[in-house]
Amino acid sequence: MxxxxxxxxxxxxxxxxxxxxxxxxxxxxxxxxxxxxxxxxxxxxxxxxxxxxxxxxxxxIMKISEMSFIKAEEGWLRIGAATKWHEVVEFCAKDRKYTALYEASCSLGKVQVRNMATIGGNLCTASPAADSAPALLVFNSRVKLTSAQGERIINLEDFFKGVNLTAMAPNEIMTEIQIPSINNGMGSAFMKITRVGADISKISCAVALERQGDICASCKIAMGAVAPVPMKIDQANKIVIGKKVDASLVEEMEKKVSEEINPITDIRSTAEYRRKTAAILLKDVFWKAWHRAGGDK
Ligand SMILES: Cc1cc2nc3c(=O)[nH]c(=O)nc-3n(C[C@H](O)[C@H](O)[C@H](O)COP(=O)(O)OP(=O)(O)OC[C@H]3O[C@@H](n4cnc5c(N)ncnc54)[C@H](O)[C@@H]3O)c2cc1C
Known part of the structure; x- marks a missing residue:
């Protein structure tokens, strides 16, 4: 042996x-x-x-101070790619607008991991299960890639190209993550299902939405570990946008999400389990975000 x-x-x-x-x-x-x-x-x-x-x-890259910062300015929340997770947690605990990101950050590993690991590292690994990805996707985040030839900014959804594959060229690094400013009325949430407490997700989901009374004014959904890349769920959310939200509408959304995803069986879970739990997880996360947008905790 x-x-x-x-x-x-x-x-x-x-x-x-x-x-x-x-x-x-x-x-x-x-x-x-x-x-x-x-x-x-x-x-x-x-x-x-x-x-x-x-x-x-x-x-x-951990000695580079220009890559480790969190700044809210000119309509953007800018986070340096080498910012450690514990710093993201501390920032989001104070500025509660970014609840989905806060919940994803708190769920990432345990304190030892959050004291070492960075937000840029989580994205650049390009794991389909990267916890920050769904939370950043529902906020329409972008990333700044820098090479000796200059800088370019791309939408996060265009950054992921496959399992451990990104749009980054070998001579580029990620220097910054940019999240558009969030309206105070937006409600968001993130949840994941794991085998044990501190673990990589079997499946994860984030929702960010705005409401006008009982009407869903806007809604973004993203999921992790349901396809080769963390993905925005673009069909299921259309079911609720502009509509009066009730349990039967959310049920329609649940059915749609199972059709939209493309999960696989791997060491953490099976495709069948992921397809079934996607619907349940989406329901739970959606209602959490919905109540938050309505001013509940
Ligand atoms: C015990 C344990 C628990 C974990 N739990 C979770 C979890 O719950 N959820 C989760 O999502 N992940 C989890 N992880 C995975 C990991 O901690 C995260 O993905 C973390 O954010 C990676 O960041 P890092 O700084 O350590 O990246 P590194 O390991 O240093 O780098 C990861 C990859 O990204 C590249 N890279 C890093 N930064 C940049 C940059 N700025 N520009 C270009 N390329 C870059 C590196 O070259 C490498 O390929 C866990 C890991 C461990 C060991």
Whole structure:
């Protein structure tokens, strides 16, 4: 029997700790696809220990202060990609408009993980189960990608290209996440189903909506672990927009979501389970957001 010690990094690599974005970009241009950016390392080191990847150059971005910030300005909430999860939790606990993001942040790992891991790392891993993704998708977030050639901003839904695949070129890094300012009346929620308390999602869901009395004025739904990429649910939400919301309308939405998703069976769950729970999860998350938009806690 071959035993694998997953606690050691076997491959040798050169390690860099630049202080500026410019230095990172220079290193990426120099080493190309032989290099990997490392932030908190909570995803990357697992992949290196399991020998899924073995980069010959590691570029640590955690000393770069210009990549770690949370600022609300000019109609946007801007979050540096190297901002740690515990900082996102602390910010969202104060500014309760971003409830779905707050709930996703609090659910991400345990305190040890949130003290190391970053929001950019969660998105750049491009796991279909990344908890921040549904919460950021329902707020119509964008990401800023930077290379030595310049910057570009793309919608988050266009960033994910497949399991562990993104729209980022090898010489680009994510420098910022941008969330449009949220109206005070918006209600949002995030929930996930896991095997044990602190775990990657079997399935996750976020909803953000606005209401005018009993009418749903706007509604965005996104789900994780139901397709190769975290996805916006664009058909189910159309059922409620502009309508008087009641239990039968939400039931219609539940039926639609199971048709819209494309789940697989993997180590965490089965496609069948995911298809069935998607409807139930959506119902729970929708009503939570609905009551919040109406001023309830
Ligand atoms: C015990 C444990 C529990 C976990 N629980 C959860 C959970 O509940 N929910 C969840 O979603 N995840 C969970 N994770 C996964 C992980 O913690 C998160 O995805 C985390 O946010 C990754 O951030 P990081 O800074 O550690 O990324 P890293 O591991 O440093 O990097 C991840 C990937 O992103 C790339 N990268 C990082 N930052 C950038 C950047 N700015 N620009 C370009 N590329 C970049 C790296 O090259 C690498 O490919 C867990 C992990 C562990 C070990």
């Amino acid at each position: 071959i035993t694998v010690n997953t606690r050691i990094l076997k491959a040798e690599f050169e390690y860099f700790t630049p202080n500026t974005i410019k230095e990172v970009l220079h290193l990426l241009d120099q080493y190309g696809s032989d290099a990997n950016v490392i932030a908190g390392g909570t995803d990357l080191l697992v992949r290196m220990k399991n020998e899924v990847i073995s980069p010959s150059h590691l570029i640590n």
